[in-house]
Amino acid sequence: MKKVFLIFLVLLFSVSMVFAGIGCKGQTAETTAAETTAAETTAAETTAAETTAAETTAAAESVTIKMWDYQTAEAWNSAYNEIIAEFQKTYPNVTIERLAQTHEGGEELVKSSLLAGDYPDLVPIEPGFAESTVEAGYIIDLEPIIKADPEWFSWVEGYISDPGIPYKGKGIWRISADTYHIVVFYFKDIVKQYGGIDPARTITDYEENDKLFKAEGILTLGNTYQGNYQAANSFGVFVTQQVGNSKDAWEMFRQAANGEISWQNDIFKTALEGVVRLYALGSDDAISLAYDESVARLLGKKAVYNMYLGSWMLGDIEKQLASDVEAGNVGVLLYPAITDEIKTLFYGGGIGAHYSISSKPEGYKKEIVLKWAKFINSPQASAIFLKNSIMPAGAPVDNPGEIVSPFFTEYLNVVNNGQMTPQYNISLVNSNPEVGDTFLTGFAELFSGMTIDEYLANMDNVCGFKG
Amino acid sequence: MKTIKNNLSYYYWHIPALIFFLVFLIYPLIFGIIISFFNWDGLNPNIFKNFAGISNYIKLFQDKLFWLSLRNTVYFTLGTVILQNFLGFFLAVFIFLSRIKQGSLIRSIIFLPGILSGVLVALIWRQLLMDDGAINLLLNFLGIPTIQFLANKYLAIWTVTLVNIWQFTGFNLVILYAGLQSINLELLESSSLDGANFWQNIFHIIFPILKPTIWLTVLFNFIGGFRVFDIIWNMTKGGPAHATEVLTTFVYLNSFGGVQSTNRMGYASAIATILMIVVLVFTILRTKYIRGDQ
Numbered sequence: 001m002k003k004v005f006l007i008f009l010v011l012l013f014s015v016s017m018v019f020a021g022i023g024c025k026g027q028t029a030e031t032t033a034a035e036t037t038a039a040e041t042t043a044a045e046t047t048a049a050e051t052t053a054a055e056t057t058a059a060a061e062s063v064t065i066k067m068w069d070y071q072t073a074e075a076w077n078s079a080y081n082e083i084i085a086e087f088q089k090t091y092p093n094v095t096i097e098r099l100a101q102t103h104e105g106g107e108e109l110v111k112s113s114l115l116a117g118d119y120p121d122l123v124p125i126e127p128g129f130a131e132s133t134v135e136a137g138y139i140i141d142l143e144p145i146i147k148a149d150p151e152w153f154s155w156v157e158g159y160i161s162d163p164g165i166p167y168k169g170k171g172i173w174r175i176s177a178d179t180y181h182i183v184v185f186y187f188k189d190i191v192k193q194y195g196g197i198d199p200a201r202t203i204t205d206y207e208e209n210d211k212l213f214k215a216e217g218i219l220t221l222g223n224t225y226q227g228n229y230q231a232a233n234s235f236g237v238f239v240t241q242q243v244g245n246s247k248d249a250w251e252m253f254r255q256a257a258n259g260e261i262s263w264q265n266d267i268f269k270t271a272l273e274g275v276v277r278l279y280a281l282g283s284d285d286a287i288s289l290a291y292d293e294s295v296a297r298l299l300g301k302k303a304v305y306n307m308y309l310g311s312w313m314l315g316d317i318e319k320q321l322a323s324d325v326e327a328g329n330v331g332v333l334l335y336p337a338i339t340d341e342i343k344t345l346f347y348g349g350g351i352g353a354h355y356s357i358s359s360k361p362e363g364y365k366k367e368i369v370l371k372w373a374k375f376i377n378s379p380q381a382s383a384i385f386l387k388n389s390i391m392p393a394g395a396p397v398d399n400p401g402e403i404v405s406p407f408f409t410e411y412l413n414v415v416n417n418g419q420m421t422p423q424y425n426i427s428l429v430n431s432n433p434e435v436g437d438t439f440l441t442g443f444a445e446l447f448s449g450m451t452i453d454e455y456l457a458n459m460d461n462v463c464g465f466k467g
Numbered sequence: 468m469k470t471i472k473n474n475l476s477y478y479y480w481h482i483p484a485l486i487f488f489l490v491f492l493i494y495p496l497i498f499g500i501i502i503s504f505f506n507w508d509g510l511n512p513n514i515f516k517n518f519a520g521i522s523n524y525i526k527l528f529q530d531k532l533f534w535l536s537l538r539n540t541v542y543f544t545l546g547t548v549i550l551q552n553f554l555g556f557f558l559a560v561f562i563f564l565s566r567i568k569q570g571s572l573i574r575s576i577i578f579l580p581g582i583l584s585g586v587l588v589a590l591i592w593r594q595l596l597m598d599d600g601a602i603n604l605l606l607n608f609l610g611i612p613t614i615q616f617l618a619n620k621y622l623a624i625w626t627v628t629l630v631n632i633w634q635f636t637g638f639n640l641v642i643l644y645a646g647l648q649s650i651n652l653e654l655l656e657s658s659s660l661d662g663a664n665f666w667q668n669i670f671h672i673i674f675p676i677l678k679p680t681i682w683l684t685v686l687f688n689f690i691g692g693f694r695v696f697d698i699i700w701n702m703t704k705g706g707p708a709h710a711t712e713v714l715t716t717f718v719y720l721n722s723f724g725g726v727q728s729t730n731r732m733g734y735a736s737a738i739a740t741i742l743m744i745v746v747l748v749f750t751i752l753r754t755k756y757i758r759g760d761q
Contacts, residue, residue, distance in 0.1 A: 104704075108723045111730060114510055129730065132510035228706075285598045285618035287707050293597075302599070433731065437532070444708030448620045 063368050064095045066120035068110065069177070069353040072100045072292075075315020076353075079388040083381045087372060094368055102291045114138050121369045122355035125174065128436075134167045139356040142173040145370060155377045155395035159351050175373050176351035176393040178385060181415045182233065182310040182335070183347055185317065189329040190218065190304050201345075202337045203277050206305065210281045213304055221282035222303025223294035228287070230308040231275055231443035233348045233423050237335045238271035240346045246421035257435055259464035263456040272452045274338035278307075279447050287444050307335075311411065312352060314389035318407055325407050332411045334418040349420040351393055438462045496743070502736045509722060509732030523737035533738065535709055536717040539624055543699075543713055544692030546628040547635075551688050552681060554632070555639025560673060562640075563647045564655075574644060578637030585634070585697030592630045593617065593702050617703055620710035627699050627711050634698070635691065639684045646680030647673070686753055693746050714742045 069076075077100070084096045099120070101109065111129060113119040114136070125133050133139055146152050146160065153160075160173055191198045194216060196209035210220040240249040255261040256268070279286070282303075289297075295313070298306040299320045317330060324330050334345040355376075361369045375381055377394025385392040386400055389408040397403065404412070442455045503524070506517040527533050558577065562570045580588065595601050596616040603613045616626045655668055663671070674681075696715040699705065705712035705720065712720075721735035 111510065111723050129508075129510060132508045132730070136511045136513075138510075283598045284613075284615050288618045288703060441708050444620070444706060448708055 061364055062093045062095070063091075063365050064097060065122070065365075065369055065372055066097050066099070067122035067355065068099045068101070068106065068120050069122075069124055069355065070101060070103045070106050071177075071312055071353045072102055073312050073316045074319065075388045075390060076100060076312070078315070079385050079390055082384045082388075083376070086380050086384065087375050091368065091371070094372070096372065104291060119358060119360075121358045121361055121365075122373060123358055124354055125356045130172065131167055133356075134172055137359055139172070140359050142175065142357060142373075146173060149374070152374045152377070155374075155379075156393070159393045172356070174354045174356045175377060176354040177376050177381075177390075178312065178352035179349065179391050179393045180311045180352040181347050181349040181391070181420065182308055183411070183414065184305050184307050184333040184335065185298055185309060185313070186305045186331050186333060187301060187324065187329055188331045189324070189327070194218075196304075199331065199333055200305075200336060201333075202340055202342075203274055204340075206281055206336055207277065209304070219283055219297075219303040220305060221278065221286070222297035222306045223282070223286055223289055223308065228440040228443045231279070231287075232440055233308060234275050234278065234335065235268075235271050235443075236423060237346050237348055237421060238274040238338050239267055240421040241338060241342045241344070242267045242270060244344070246346070246419070249421065256459070256465075257432070257463055259460075259466065262465050262467070263459035263463065264453070268456060269452055270338060272446070272455065274336075275443070276446060276452065278336070281305075284447075287447055305333075310347075310349070311389075311391045311415075314408055314411060318389055318405060330407070332414045334414060345418040346421045347415065347418050348423050350422045352391075435459075435462050499736045500740050502733050503740050505733045506731075507733040509730035509735075517733075519733060523734050524741075526734065527737050527741065532709060532712065532717060536705075536712040536714050539709075539711060540693060540713040540715075542624055543628050543631070543695060544689055546625065547631055547692040548685055548688040550628075550632050551636050551639050552643075552684055554636045555643050555684065556677070556681065558636070558640045559643040559647055560669065563644060563650075574637070574640060578641055580634045581637045583634070586701050588630065588634050589698045589701030592633075596626060596702075618707055620707050623703055623707060623710045627702050630702065631692075631695060631698050635688075639688070642684050642687075643677060643680055646677050650676055682753065682756075686750065689749055689753075690746055693742060714738060718742070 080098055084098075087096070088094060106124070107126060110119065110123060110125070114123075114133060119138065123139070125139060134141075146156060156175065159176060159179060186200075188198060190196075190213075191200075191209065194209075194212040196212050197205045200206050200209055206220065213220045236249070236253070239252065240246050243249040243252060252261070252267070256263050294306075295309065295316075297303050298309060298313070299316065301321070301324070318325050321330055334347050337345060355373065357369060357373060377392075379395040379397055382392035382395050383397045383403055386397060386403045386408075389405055389411075401409070438458055442450070442458060446452065446455050502514060504519055504521070505515055506519045506523070507514050562573060567573065597603070598613055598615070598618075602616070606612075606614060615622060617623050650673060655672060658668055658672060694715060695713060696719065699711050699713055699716055700719065703711045705716040718735045718738045721731045721738065723730055
């Protein structure tokens with residue numbers, strides 16, 4: 001009898017907890033959806049004009065804004081400290097807490113915090129989990145808010161047409177602090193010392209230089225493919241080089257991912273050959289490097305060429321490799337061409353540190369959060385970003401030449417000789433977990449002995465290409 | 468009446484522990500099993516929106532990655548169980564029989580890694596084992612080429628297994644040494660006088676007496692092997708190319724998704740449920756075997 005009673009108690013308790021959980025979640029979903037609709041209307045009206053009431057409230061109520069992003073470079077801390085100080089001149093009652101993490105750990109934190117309901121006011125949402133986030137009502141759509149503010153719209157017009165977070169065929173707008181370009185940083189003094197080709201333009205040039213460096217026990221490529229998705233980026237760039245423009249390259253990836261065309265075509269095959277050739281120039285453990293370890297190889301001057309790092313690193317390179325930068329030893333290259341025939345060099349890029357606005361803040365706090373989000377794209381913020389060698393996404397600055405460092409100027413000169421290609425191939429394949437995993441993990445398999453034909457055949461199989 | 472009151476007050480003392488047990492063990496367990504029957508992405512507050520029935524389980528048994536992670540888990544667990552018990556047993560026997568003065572100090576030193584955080588152990592060993600880490604530098608100095616301990620897909624699983632063994636052999640040693648205390652040394656002395664050599668003493672006296680203790684450590688190692696996460700996640704994140712993907716990292720990957728991808732919490736719960744069943748079956752079989760043996 002006792003046993004039966006105890007078992008009954010356990011079951012009753014568990015079932016009641018489950019129903020309690022359903023009840024709470026359901027209410028949150030309904031409340032959030034209603035709040036979002038009302039708040040969007042309120043925000044659009046409030047942001048359009050600065051009101052006396054808001055200014056009066058500013059003096060009275062202290063607000064803490066939390067923001068997360070993936071920019072862990074030290075230059076970003078310097079830039080944001082200054083931008084926050086600038087913002088606080090107008091809003092001294094506002095405290096801004098920023099948390100920067102690497103992508104690897106940061107994304108997991110974002111997802112789990114969304115689920116827990118404890119996420120920041122400015123939160124980075126990736127396309128891969130955007131649909132769930134939008135459907136759950138965790139973030140607001142910035143489009144009506146920004147469009148209702150002509151000044152803000154003029155500042156972001158240049159980048160806001162990026163598809164943003166995909167949701168039901170439409171892009172949900174998000175703001176970005178910077179635009180990034182992925183390049184190759186290299187040490188000119190080492191190349192010169194051993195009589196290497198400088199600047200190296202094709203993969204063959206890199207391979208010729210590798211013969212010289214290997215003989216001296218020097219690592220040619222420090223961080224070839226730290227993380228599978230960086231191999232994917234190189235793959236995307238090499239496809240774009242052959243196709244000639246990013247729009248058609250993107251369409252090719254889309255069709256292949258949907259099984260409309262075969263992955264086993266000459267363009268993909270040549271691109272993968274380029275990926276494998278480059279991998280051979282680096283250390284075998286490059287595939288397993290963490291982001292911080294990869295950065296350490298560059299800043300520790302442990303290899304000649306360092307790929308898949310970009311504009312977000314400029315400030316840290318200037319600070320931590322100051323003597324090398326001053327001596328002109330640090331050079332910048334675009335991704336190598338897979339063949340001599342390639343005329344235009346592309347580089348992966350897009351909007352960088354991006355933020356969606358949480359649907360949680362209400363009333364005055366929401367006004368301030370939106371003002372802060374707008375300020376990140378203001379001319380004042382852009383000037384501070386440029387000063388820290390970060391490429392701002394927002395408002396242009398008068399006479400940027402007076403602000404940017406010589407190293408940044410050299411960087412921009414190199415980048416302006418190429419063309420940007422967005423990293424859509426990664427987002428595209430990640431929209432289907434099985435396709436994404438085969439695509440990304442396949443690179444590690446390629447470097448462990450799988451042939452290119454096997455890799456492409458696997459992709460056809462997983463994407464459902466019938467022939 | 469007094470008897471009833473005494474019995475009830477006996478149960479009152481159990482209530483705090485029972486509440487803890489229910490809230491932190493039973494509820495998550497049952498909740499996890501329930502959501503394994505739903506397609507929940509782990510983000511939408513409406514958890515029970517899409518009922519999946521047993522489709523998550525069907526998908527699971529058709530998923531190549533599930534079988535790969537199960538295989539890796541078995542390799543890891545078998546390696547751990549066999550080597551940890553082997554090393555722990557012989558270290559315990561050596562310290563016990565040699566009656567070495569610093570025996571307790573030696574036991575403490577060997578046990579020390581077991582009290583370190585798994586994350587710390589993983590990060591330290593990762594640095595040691597990388598291409599430019601101390602171990603490869605030493606190997607290169609001795610004329611041995613660099614070994615891809617963590618980047619070679621055939622070697623990586625055994626590398627993480629050995630790190631785990633390094634960390635927890637002391638645990639086996641301590642338990643087995645405690646078991647050895649029940650052995651009367653005079654028994655061993657008299658068997659030696661009767662002509663038994665060292666190995667005969669080990670296999671015919673010490674090992675049979677220690678069998679229940681060994682089964683205990685096997686059980687602990689088995690459960691530990693199946694639930695390993697921190698060492699693997701911080702050393703290799705299940706890579707390269709899923710070569711060190713085990714069931715727990717596979718659950719995590721599906722719960723929180725890879726970089727820039729979505730979550731599959733319902734599916735992850737199905738994996739976790741299967742994991743729980745495997746460990747439960749082993750525990751029941753082991754308990755039955757021991758009872759039968761006794």
